[in-house]
Each structure stands twice: as structure tokens, then as C-alpha cells.
Amino acid sequence: MFIFSAMRHFAHELRELGYQVQYTKIDDQENTHSFTAELERAIKLYQPEKVVVTEPSEYRVLESFKDHEFNLPIEIRQDDRFLSTHDEFKEWANGRKQLRMEYFYREMRKKYNILIDNGKPTGGQWNYDHENRKPAKDGMSIPKTFSIEPDSITLEVMDLVSEKFSNHFGDTEPFHFAVTRKQSLLALNQFIEKRLINFGDYQDAMIEGEPWMYHSHISFYLNCGLLFPLECVKAVEDAYQKGQVPLNAAEGFIRQIIGWREYVCGIYWRRMRGYEFEEVFDASGKLPPLFWGGEAKMNCLHQCVKETKENAYAHHIQRLMILGNFALIAGLSPKEINEWYLIVYADAYHWVELPNVTGMILFGDGGLLASKPYASSGAYINKMSDYCKKCHYKVSHKNGLDACPFNYLYWDFLNRNQDKLKKNNRLGFVYKNLERMDEEKIETIKKDSRRFLKSLENGEEV
Numbered sequence: 001m002f003i004f005s006a007m008r009h010f011a012h013e014l015r016e017l018g019y020q021v022q023y024t025k026i027d028d029q030e031n032t033h034s035f036t037a038e039l040e041r042a043i044k045l046y047q048p049e050k051v052v053v054t055e056p057s058e059y060r061v062l063e064s065f066k067d068h069e070f071n072l073p074i075e076i077r078q079d080d081r082f083l084s085t086h087d088e089f090k091e092w093a094n095g096r097k098q099l100r101m102e103y104f105y106r107e108m109r110k111k112y113n114i115l116i117d118n119g120k121p122t123g124g125q126w127n128y129d130h131e132n133r134k135p136a137k138d139g140m141s142i143p144k145t146f147s148i149e150p151d152s153i154t155l156e157v158m159d160l161v162s163e164k165f166s167n168h169f170g171d172t173e174p175f176h177f178a179v180t181r182k183q184s185l186l187a188l189n190q191f192i193e194k195r196l197i198n199f200g201d202y203q204d205a206m207i208e209g210e211p212w213m214y215h216s217h218i219s220f221y222l223n224c225g226l227l228f229p230l231e232c233v234k235a236v237e238d239a240y241q242k243g244q245v246p247l248n249a250a251e252g253f254i255r256q257i258i259g260w261r262e263y264v265c266g267i268y269w270r271r272m273r274g275y276e277f278e279e280v281f282d283a284s285g286k287l288p289p290l291f292w293g294g295e296a297k298m299n300c301l302h303q304c305v306k307e308t309k310e311n312a313y314a315h316h317i318q319r320l321m322i323l324g325n326f327a328l329i330a331g332l333s334p335k336e337i338n339e340w341y342l343i344v345y346a347d348a349y350h351w352v353e354l355p356n357v358t359g360m361i362l363f364g365d366g367g368l369l370a371s372k373p374y375a376s377s378g379a380y381i382n383k384m385s386d387y388c389k390k391c392h393y394k395v396s397h398k399n400g401l402d403a404c405p406f407n408y409l410y411w412d413f414l415n416r417n418q419d420k421l422k423k424n425n426r427l428g429f430v431y432k433n434l435e436r437m438d439e440e441k442i443e444t445i446k447k448d449s450r451r452f453l454k455s456l457e458n459g460e461e462v
């Protein structure tokens, strides 16, 4: 709904400005449902001298353009949704043993002169992540996300989607999104005025019933071109310089955009084609019904899936440390979990979904993107959220029917993958703890995990 509405608004705005626009709607009779065939159709109709396109952000689409014989010049221009070009990333990456995001990020800070004083990082440090791990507090009052009444274009799209895709996952209402450039700038400003101040401190915190927390909710707009990365970063730097927000909030946000976002895009193009087939752990578990909104006793998973279905959004820690952590330690199929993430989020595009899923949550590239797997037991979830309070399972119980499944699945994952992970120097401490466990304890962990995974495989409620 978001993409259709944003495209239709853009077409409308261009027409108002006097441009001639041909926009093919999904249900147009002549729609061939292929980018290249649609372009061929337009070429036949308008007979242009040449075609200018923005470089597609998806490998498959770019290849389809390159492989197709159009019989006229096709100029592919750089995609201005990103700051760094493929060549720039290649230049940075070539010859390096490790492609750590942190070093890439520092280069970007210097290049764009963001939070730099006399050639040094503002405040003396490049990264304030250690300050950005506060758990949620009781009684926090979190400002609502930006929202706007759907207009006639959005309402038309809502009807279309409800009718055409009624069996798809996801709710059509409430609809929160900005769908024009003007509205997207308002959404960015609303974040800077109301939530940025706490963005850093509570970046990793989760509260039941608070899907939006202090995050920016702008990935949708950045990824479809309604906002540009540099303007977001500059606006946040400006708020810091005016003394409106603390440094850990501004730096934390800026790192997400010119660090993580640009970096995962660079990794995507470096690893394609083939990244989608990379995996380390031979996982093949079927995606359980709870991922499609089925009942679940595990409250953390239930809440994150419910919010995903309602909003086509979950914030980073929900995607990483609840849904992703579970997919990793329960051994779910990389293919199925990649498909799921691509289907359910309004900001999902292959260039960003794939590195985050295959690289970050599934460790499928063997540590290129993440230096160790993001696996954790229930203790982390209990520390950073209030989900465990209302859960069927007991987070303090390590084994048995009422124990939190994250507890035994975590150790089972480490135990069954020792050959692949034991040499990882960031896991030395964890493997020392595993070594200290006696045989009986390991057997109990294995037994609980087998029982749980069997139930999962049978589609039972877990």
C-alpha cells in the first residue's frame, strides 16, 4: 500500500508540474508485469532517442536491464538514494582483511565532514554505542509516530490492496506512512523534535505495546527515495550543534545512516550474485505458523510478529534479537526466513534485507558482516524488554517444560556448532562456560531442544 500510494502521489505531483507521465497501474489491462517489457512498451509508444534510468537497487533488476537488447541507448545513472558508489566501496574494501563497518563509517564521517572538529571526531570518540544500551523504564511516555489521514489516492490503493491481496500477511489499517516528499520531511522533523533526544539511550530497548519506541521510522522513505541520506544526517547534526540533543543520540543515528545503511549496501553489491545462497549452519527448519500470526506462547515472538503484521514495521532490536535470534538458534531455513523478512516489512528491499538476514542474523557469510553470531539466551531479552513478565515461560528457568526456550536453544546452538564457532575469539568466554557444563547438563539441553524443535516442526503452538 505504501509503495503504490507513494508512486501514485509522485506521478500526480509530476503531472501537476507539467510533466508528461506514463504510470502503469498494477491492474492496467496492458501491464506486462515486467520492468523491461514495460519499458519496451513505452519505447514503442514514444519512440525516444535514448532512455535514462536510475540504477536499480536490486541486483536481479539491474541484470535484467543489462541483459536486455533495447536497440537504443540506455543510460543508467547513479542511484541518489545512497552516498557511496559501488566503485567507492570497492576501493575502500579492496585489500582489507576484514571489512568492519566501524572503519568504513569513520571514512564516511571524514569524507562528509559530519561531527568532525579540527579533523577529530566530535567529543573525542568515533562511537558512543556503549552509552546506547539502556533498558526500558516503567512508565515511559513515548511520542507517537508520525501519521497522516489517508487521502483519496491512499484510500483507492487501500481498496485495491484489500481486494487484490486479501490473503496476504499484514493489516491495511492503521496506515501510518507519509506518502509524499513533503510529508516525509515532516516525519523526519517530528523524529528530530520529539524522539531523537532519547534515540541513543533507548536504541536497544523494547516495551510491550510500544512498537515505535524512540526510533526514526524513516527507512521506508529513504529506501524509496522520498528522503535523502545526507539531508537526514545534516539535520540531526544541526540539532546536536544547537544543543537540542545529546551527542550519543546524534552520533548513534548518524552511524545508522552513513555507517550501517551504506555499508550493508556495499556488502550486497560485493557479494552478489550468490549471497542469497550463502550459509554456514546447514539449517533447514520450516518457518513455523507463529511467524504468520499463529498463536504463540513465547510472548516476545508473539508481540514482535503482531506488531509487524499491524505496522509493516519492527525496530532493529526486535528484528535482530527476538525474531532473528530465534531463527538462528532454532535453525530455521535461510531461504524461508529471507523470504519472510522481504515480505513483511514496508522498508524491505533485497539490497538491505539480504545482508541483514543472511549476514547479520544467520551469520551465513561466516563473519563478514558480523564478527560473531547475534545469539542470546532469554536473559538478554529479559534485560532489554518487559516481554518476559507476561510470558507463559519462565525466563529464570533453564530447562524443563516451563523454561524459556531461548535458554536451552542458545546453548544447544553453540554446542552443535562448535566446529564452526569455537575458534571465534569473540566467543572464547562463552565456550569456556560451555566446557564447564557437565555431561548431564548438556544432555538435558539437547533433550529440551529436541523436544521443542519437534513441536515447532509439527506446527504446534510453542
Ligand code: FAD
Pocket: 214, 215, 216, 217, 218, 219, 220, 222, 223, 253, 256, 257, 260, 261, 262, 264, 314, 315, 316, 317, 319, 320, 324, 341, 345, 347, 348, 349, 352, 353, 356, 357, 360, 361
Ligand atoms: P532507526 O533505528 O531509526 O535507524 C535509522 C536508519 O538507519 C534506518 O531508517 C535505516 O535507514 C538505517 N539503518 C539502521 N540499521 C540498519 C541496518 N542494519 N541496515 C541498513 N540500514 C540500517 N532495514 C531496511 O531498511 N530494510 C530492511 O528490509 C531491513 N531488514 C532487516 C532485517 C533484519 C534481520 C535486521 C536485523 C535489520 C533489518 N533492517 C532493514 C535494518 C533496520 O532494522 C531497519 O532499517 C530499521 O529498523 C528501520 O527503522 P527506523 O527507520 O526506525 O530505524
Ligand code: SF4
Pocket: 297, 298, 299, 300, 301, 377, 378, 379, 381, 382, 387, 388, 389, 391, 392, 393, 394, 395, 404, 405, 406
Ligand atoms: Fe521470550 Fe523467553 Fe522472555 Fe518468554 S521468557 S518472553 S520466550 S525471552
